Amino acid sequence: MLEIEALDTLFFRDGKSFAKGEDTWANSNFPPSPAVFYGALRSVYFSNHMESFAKAQLPDDPTAALIINGLFMKLGQDICFPMPLDCVTPKKSRNSKACLLSLIKNDGVNSSPMSFLLQPKNQEEVEQDLEGYLDSVTFKEYLNSGAEEFYYKKLSDYIHNEPKIGITRSKQTHSSQEHMLYRVDMRRMDKASFVVGYTGISLPQEGFIKLGGEGKGAICKPISMRPIPAPQSESKRFKLYLATPAIYGKGWIPQWMDQNTLEGVYQGIHVKMLAAAVGRPVFIGGFDMKQKRPKPMQKAVPAGSVYYFEIIEGQWEEVIQSFHGKNISDNLAEQGFGLAYMGEIR
Template identity: 35%
Template sequence: MQTIAIQATDTLFFRDGRPFSMGEDSFAQGIFPPPPSVLFGVLRSVYLAKGLEDDSGLEILITDSLNLKFRFMAMQAGTDVFFPLPKDLVVVKDRDRLKLHPLLLSDAPQFSNTQTPKLLTANFEDKIDDDVFLTDLLSLERYLSGKVVNVVPRKLTDFTCPETKIGIGRDKNRNTAEDGKLFRLQATRPANKNLQHLQFLISFEGLQLPEDALFTMGAERRVAFYRKGEGLNLECPNLKSEIFKIYLATPAIFKQGWRPETLLDTYGLELLTAALDRPIHIGGWDMDEKRPKPMLQCVPAGSVYYVKAKDAAAANWAAQAIHGKSISDNLNQTDYQAQGFGIAYVAKYIE
C-alpha cells in the first residue's frame, strides 16, 4: 500500500452539486474538502500522464488505472492528522472556548414519525456552533474506544482561508470577454495565517505511482504536488456490548438514501438511530460518455450510525469486517467503494 500527502500551492475551488451558468448566476459556491472522487481522478490522471511519458498505450493505461482503490483518507497539518468530527458530538461556545457535548441515546417517543427506535437527545441549552469541525488522530482514537469526553474539536477555518475571486466568461473563438458573464466564486486557500499548509493524506493500492509528482487540480486547475506520506492504522476496539457505532470518515453513498440497508442486511444489524447532517450532492463529468454523471445525495463525512447486533460476539464479528473498509453501495456502474466513499470505523458504545 502506498501513502501520499497532497498539497496545493494556490487556492482551490471544487464545484458543489448546485447548477451554475454564467449570465444567469453570479456566484459559484464551492465545497471543501473535496469529495473522494476528485482526488481519485487526480491520481488516475497522474498515472496516465506518467505512462504516456514512458510511451505506454493509452487504452492499456486507462484499464490499469481502474485498479486504483482508496483505503484511507484524512487531512494533515504539520505532523498532526485530522478527521471530521463525529456528528454525535456537538460543539457549543462557552465564553471564548469551544465546549463539546455528546448526544445521548434515548428511546423514541411512543407517538412519533421517527424511522428508528432510538433518538439522540441533548442535555444542554447552549447555542450550537454550526462551523465545520475536525478532530485530531489521538482524539479520534479516544472516541473509537468510547472516551468521548477527551475529544478535542478544531475548526476547519483554523487551517484554511477563504478567498473570493472575480471572473468573466470569454468567447472561445475571439478570446475576448463576453457581455453579461461576470461572476464571483468562493475559493479556499488550504493554509492558515501562519502558512501552515493543510494536506490531503491518502493511502491506496492497485497502482504504483511515482514517489512525488506535480499536477493540477480543482475547477481552476491550480498547481498542486504530492510527496510520500506516512500510513496510519486505526485499531478496531474490542466490543463488550451488542450495541456499537459506525463512524464515517468520508462521505458515503447508499441505495436507500441515508440508510445503509445493504450493510445492515449483510451483518444482521438493527439500525437504532443516526447522527446526520444535510446531504451533500456529488456529480461530476463522465469522460467516456461526455455528459454529466447522475447527481447523487451523499451522507456527509462525520456521520455516525448506532447499530445493534444479536449479541457481543456477533457485534465483534461485524465490527472486524466493517472497520477501516468502505461501506458505500456501488451505483450506476461506478465503484464508489474503490473511490473511497464511505470509509468507516467502528466505535465502542458506552452507556
Template identity: 25%
Template sequence: MKTTWLHIDPIDIFIPRGNRLFGGGVHGKVAMPPWPSLFSGALISRALADAGRLGDLDQPEKVEMVLEQVLGPNYGLAWLGLEAKGKTYLPLPADLIVVSETGTDKKRLCRIRPGPTNLSLYGIASSNLLGRPLVFEYLYRQKPISGFWMERKGWKDYLADLLPETDTLISDKELWQVDPRLGIALDRGSRTVAEGDIYTTDTLTLNKGVTFLVGFNSSSIPTEGLIRLGGDGRGAKITLADPSVTNELQEMGKPQGGWSGFRMILITPGLFPEGWIPPGVDPESFIWKINGLVAKCEAALVSRPEVISGWDLVRESPKPAFKMVPAGSVYWFSVVEGDTASLVSVWEKGLWEIGCNQEYKARQREGFGRVWFGAWNNKEV
C-alpha cells in the first residue's frame, strides 16, 4: 500500500480537545500530540465527500465496504508528527529523560534501561513482575524537564541503541503556543446563545514554519484543498509533503534481522486487551510468539493510561471510551528463538492482527497501535 505524505496546516487556531467533559468551573484542555483519529477522520471525511459517497453511510454495517471502495483495502493513518524547517519531530519516548545540569542552562539527555536481573545483590528490593527492573542512568539527583520533542536524527540514534545528542531536542514552545479562549455555548434548537453557559478552553497556534506531517496508507486520499480539523470544525489546508523529507521516514523503526534483544516503542497510543501487556504476549510467562519468533518481555516502561473516545458520525453517538497505553511507552524483549525480521508485519500494520477483537480493531484504521522497533543490547553488566 502506498503511503501518501501530507502537510496539514491549521488556518487559524487549532483545538485538539482531549477527553475531559465540559462542566461548571472546568477549563477545556487540549491534547498534544493530538489523537491520530482526529486527522484520519478529517481526511477520510474529505475523501468520501470528494467521491460523493457520504450519503452511502446510512447503515453502520456498510461503512467498511464503502471506505475500502474509496480508499483501498489497507487504508489507515501510519505516521503523525511535526515538521519544522525541513526537520521532522516526535515526542520523546518514555525511556529518555531530559535533566538540567546544576547551576547552568545546559541540558543533559539520560536513559532509563533494564538493570541486572538480581538487584538484591546491590541492596535493592523490587516487586517487579518482569525479569529486569528499570534503572535510571544518572549519577545525580536532578528534576526531569518535560515538554521536549526529538528530531529524526536523534530518533535514528535512539533506535540504534545509542544516546542521542541534546542538539536533536526541541522545546514544545518552539513548535506551538497555547492560546486560552473564552466561548459561549449555543442552544441547539434556537441556535441562539445559551444563557449562563460561558466556558474557557485552550487552543493551539503552530509557530511560523511548523506544520503537522501525516503519513496515510492510501493512494486515493486528498492531497490539496481544505479539511475540517479539531474542535469547532476549524479549517486546515492540506498539501503534499516534500519527498526529500519523507523519504527518510519510510524505513524508520523497521525491525532488522539478527537482533538478540529489541525494543518496541509505541508511536501512537495502543489499545491492548490485557491492559499494559501487548497483544499476543502471554500475561503469565510474558512470552511473545509471532511468525516463528519467540521472545520474552524483560522490562516495560508504561506511562499512565489515557482514555480515548470520539464521535461516531454514522451512528450519531459517542464512540466507546477505551483506556489506551500512551504513545512513547517502551517494551524490552530478549529473543528466545527465531529471527527479529519476523516483526516486519507488526511494524507495517501495528499491534492489531495478533489477537484483538473486531471492537478493538475498528481503531486500527484511525492510526492507533503503531509501533517502531529498535536494537537493544540485552547482555547484563
C-alpha cells in the first residue's frame, strides 16, 4: 500500500473535448479514475528501468503483471469510501447524516424491471450527496447493516478549487495568441491524500511520482491498512458495493448477467439482481504515452453504486471468495476498476 500526497494543485481532465482555439474551459474529474494510478505506477517503474521502456505494451512488458487492488481517499486521518448510493440525505438537511434506503417489493405500478425498489422510509424528499465519504469504521457498519443512519465526511472540506487561467503564447514571438485563452479546473488537497494498493511489480517504497495533467509532483510513502472484513450471515440476499468505477459490457449491467431475467452465473455462483442504486455514468479516457494519442473513451458505472442480489445457487462463503475485495469490472479490472465489497441486507 502506498500513500500519495500531492505537493501542488492537481488536474485530472474529464472526457469532454478541450481543443486549442475551440474550447476554453477544461473540467476536472475528481477523484481520478484508477487508470490514472495504474499509468503513474507504470511510469515510476519505467523511470527506474529505462532500458525496458521499449517493451511497454508488448508481450514481454515487465509491468504486465501489475494489478491495482485498492484505491481509496484518505481524508484527515481516516481512509474513506465513496458514499453508497443506497444512502441518501433529507433534501433540506444541513448536517452530514445519511439514511439507508429500504428494500420494498415492486407491486408492478412502477415501470422498473426490478422485483424490488429502494425507497426512503418516510417518503420524504431526499438527495444523494455525491461528495460524501464514509470512514472505514462507518463503512464496516454499513456493510454489516449495523445502523440505518451514518455520519459522513464531505470531500469539499478537504479538496478545494483553484482554477488556473492562462493563454497560449507563440513559439516564435512569445506573444499571446488570439482565441487561446483557457481555464483549467485545478484542485488542491488539504489534509487529504490517495491510498493505492498494488501487486505485480517492484517499486521504491518512498519517492516522488507525477500525477495528472502538467505532471504535478507528489510524495509516495508506505502505509498500512487493515482489510475490510466481509459480514457473516446465513441469508440468501446480499449487496455489492463498488468502491471504484466499473466498466461493464452491458452498460450498467455486468456482461455475465442476462438483461431480461436479471440472472447470471459468476464463478459458479447463480444470482438474481433484485434492485440497484446506480449513478450517472462517468467517462474513462486517458492518454497513451507510447503511442502519443488519446485512449478510446469508455462509459463506467460510478463508484458508490450498489447492487442487491439473491443467491439462487451457491453459499455465502463462496460469494465472499468471488466478490469481496475483488475487482469485478468486465474491462480493465487489472487497473483497479470495479473494486467490490459485499454487504448484508437488513
